[in-house]
Amino acid sequence: MRVLAFLDGTLADPDQPHVRVDDLGLLRGDGIFETVLVADGVPRELGPHLDRLARSAHMLDLPEPDLSAWERAVRLVIDNWSGGPEIAVKLVYTRGVEGDPYAEPLAYALGMEIEEKVRRARAEGVAVVSLDRGFASDLAERAPWLLLGAKTLSYGVNMAALREAARRGADDVVFTATDGSLLEGPTSSVVVARGRTLYTSPPTVGILPGTTQRAVFRAAEAAGWATKVEPVPGEELHTADGVFLASSVRKLTRVHTLDGTPLPDSTSAHAELARAYDAQYT
Amino acid sequence: MRVLAFLDGTLADPDQPHVRVDDLGLLRGDGIFETVLVADGVPRELGPHLDRLARSAHMLDLPEPDLSAWERAVRLVIDNWSGGPEIAVKLVYTRGVEGDPYAEPLAYALGMEIEEKVRRARAEGVAVVSLDRGFASDLAERAPWLLLGAKTLSYGVNMAALREAARRGADDVVFTATDGSLLEGPTSSVVVARGRTLYTSPPTVGILPGTTQRAVFRAAEAAGWATKVEPVPGEELHTADGVFLASSVRKLTRVHTLDGTPLPDSTSAHAELARAYDAQYT
Numbered sequence: 001m002r003v004l005a006f007l008d009g010t011l012a013d014p015d016q017p018h019v020r021v022d023d024l025g026l027l028r029g030d031g032i033f034e035t036v037l038v039a040d041g042v043p044r045e046l047g048p049h050l051d052r053l054a055r056s057a058h059m060l061d062l063p064e065p066d067l068s069a070w071e072r073a074v075r076l077v078i079d080n081w082s083g084g085p086e087i088a089v090k091l092v093y094t095r096g097v098e099g100d101p102y103a104e105p106l107a108y109a110l111g112m113e114i115e116e117k118v119r120r121a122r123a124e125g126v127a128v129v130s131l132d133r134g135f136a137s138d139l140a141e142r143a144p145w146l147l148l149g150a151k152t153l154s155y156g157v158n159m160a161a162l163r164e165a166a167r168r169g170a171d172d173v174v175f176t177a178t179d180g181s182l183l184e185g186p187t188s189s190v191v192v193a194r195g196r197t198l199y200t201s202p203p204t205v206g207i208l209p210g211t212t213q214r215a216v217f218r219a220a221e222a223a224g225w226a227t228k229v230e231p232v233p234g235e236e237l238h239t240a241d242g243v244f245l246a247s248s249v250r251k252l253t254r255v256h257t258l259d260g261t262p263l264p265d266s267t268s269a270h271a272e273l274a275r276a277y278d279a280q281y282t
Numbered sequence: 283m284r285v286l287a288f289l290d291g292t293l294a295d296p297d298q299p300h301v302r303v304d305d306l307g308l309l310r311g312d313g314i315f316e317t318v319l320v321a322d323g324v325p326r327e328l329g330p331h332l333d334r335l336a337r338s339a340h341m342l343d344l345p346e347p348d349l350s351a352w353e354r355a356v357r358l359v360i361d362n363w364s365g366g367p368e369i370a371v372k373l374v375y376t377r378g379v380e381g382d383p384y385a386e387p388l389a390y391a392l393g394m395e396i397e398e399k400v401r402r403a404r405a406e407g408v409a410v411v412s413l414d415r416g417f418a419s420d421l422a423e424r425a426p427w428l429l430l431g432a433k434t435l436s437y438g439v440n441m442a443a444l445r446e447a448a449r450r451g452a453d454d455v456v457f458t459a460t461d462g463s464l465l466e467g468p469t470s471s472v473v474v475a476r477g478r479t480l481y482t483s484p485p486t487v488g489i490l491p492g493t494t495q496r497a498v499f500r501a502a503e504a505a506g507w508a509t510k511v512e513p514v515p516g517e518e519l520h521t522a523d524g525v526f527l528a529s530s531v532r533k534l535t536r537v538h539t540l541d542g543t544p545l546p547d548s549t550s551a552h553a554e555l556a557r558a559y560d561a562q563y564t
Binding site: 017023029060098112132159161163 | 297300302303305308313372374397413414418424429441
């Protein structure tokens with residue numbers, strides 16, 4: 001099932017069309033989004049998601065989002081949900097109609113079921129391939145017009161990378177920079193474990209600040225792990241004790257195979273971290 | 283005015299919503315487009331535009347487009363147009379509804395007026411800034427998942443670059459590669475004149491093959507110019523006799539200022555080339 005709430009507080013039928021053909025979100029990928037996990041009626045990391053929405057809006061020169069209205073739209077989706085115990089609530093915010101100087105942004109929250117393959121990946125882990133993202137890890141700061149680190153609707157490359165993974169018989173992707181630095185997945189952060197220390201690359205290398213990654217690190221610290229946000233060389237993936245993808249819908253998912261080679265068994269570290277992450281919300 | 287025709291041959295009211303909130307063109311910029319100029323009822327370079335649509339579809343693993351249906355949709359827009367003498371007809375083709383394995387692509391042709399600022403740019407020329415596109419000119423061939431050279435709906439960066447140009451007091455952008463090679467504009471090809479020879483960079487450097495650029499080169503050759511498609515070093519912009527942006531809606535537009543510095547007066551070369559380009563369609 002799907003539940004659709006517009007930012008003005010109205011519910012609408014998601015099976016009906018609501019978007020104009022000349023919306024810039026569609027014609028130009030000119031807009032931003034967030035995906036919030038709701039489990040048992042509780043939205044996870046809603047504050048950080050809304051903060052990141054505001055940050056993305058700022059990077060794209062979109063009108064500052066009314067965060068309390070967004071929060072109300074999320075609650076409206078939750079209150080009208082009659083599907084499974086989890087909801088992926090997508091927040092979509094576009095520049096509105098092309099060529100209309102008085103255009104209002106298009107803004108809605110759309111609740112969707114979690115796909116079966118995501119649930120399976122959470123339980124069984126995934127095979128990933130590493131793909132060159134084509135830019136250097138110092139690019140973001142010198143070229144802000146490239147929008148590295150903004151969560152935009154222009155995800156065509158991210159989707160193409162996932163198709164490339166499928167062609168190679170894998171489930172997902174970790175991107176590396178041209179200098180070999182570890183970046184992120186197309187729709188996730190990458191977390192590396194070495195002993196009882198977790199590592200992830202910082203947003204300054206040109207990636208999104210991960211809301212789930214941050215929540216996992218917080219939970220891990222409380223459980224006695226050390227955490228480090230610092231540039232991670234890509235080759236460390238091959239020597240790590242564990243590699244994980246973190247995102248709202250996949251939570252913390254274990255990577256069992258990298259570029260066709262099995263990784264060390266990280267089942268028990270994954271179980272501990274996944275439990276600690278979930279326990280924060282109960 | 284706007285005229286909307288769907289690929290199935292139906293006309294629809296562009297002021298009504300026709301797109302679902304969960305279309306992947308909107309949620310992920312996962313689709314492709316073309317913009318065809320129609321002048322006095324005649325579509326320009328329709329064949330090359332449709333060929334490029336098919337090429338982009340192939341690069342994105344979209345179903346092969348039915349080019350005769352696309353051509354009919356363009357004719358339908360033309361036949362129902364009652365606006366000015368020129369139409370920008372946008373062809374939009376998305377992957378369809380998210381999560382629906384039987385989803386039909388969303389496919390439509392949308393006729394729009396040419397903006398006043400585009401007409402003014404054609405007549406008066408433009409100031410441009412050069413911006414780093416962040417990738418090397420040999421990336422496209424080794425990383426096809428980055429979709430360089432596909433005309434996708436994920437144009438968020440292109441739009442952000444135009445906003446950066448506006449912030450710097452300019453009208454448009456020429457992108458350069460990290461190795462300094464000249465690439466393209468966010469929505470145009472870049473053409474450089476030296477004496478009576480025209481230069482443009484080849485698609486292999488990670489840019490779109492330009493339909494208008496090619497038509498301009500064909501017309502120039504017939505008028506006694508030489509043309510070369512070869513990698514152009516970015517610094518040549520500063521020493522060229524003329525720099526031009528070529529695109530369907532802007533036709534051939536003269537660049538009069540680069541990064542705040544006036545370029546040599548290319549008015550007469552521009553007039554000759556623009557006339558030769560237009561004469562092909564009359």
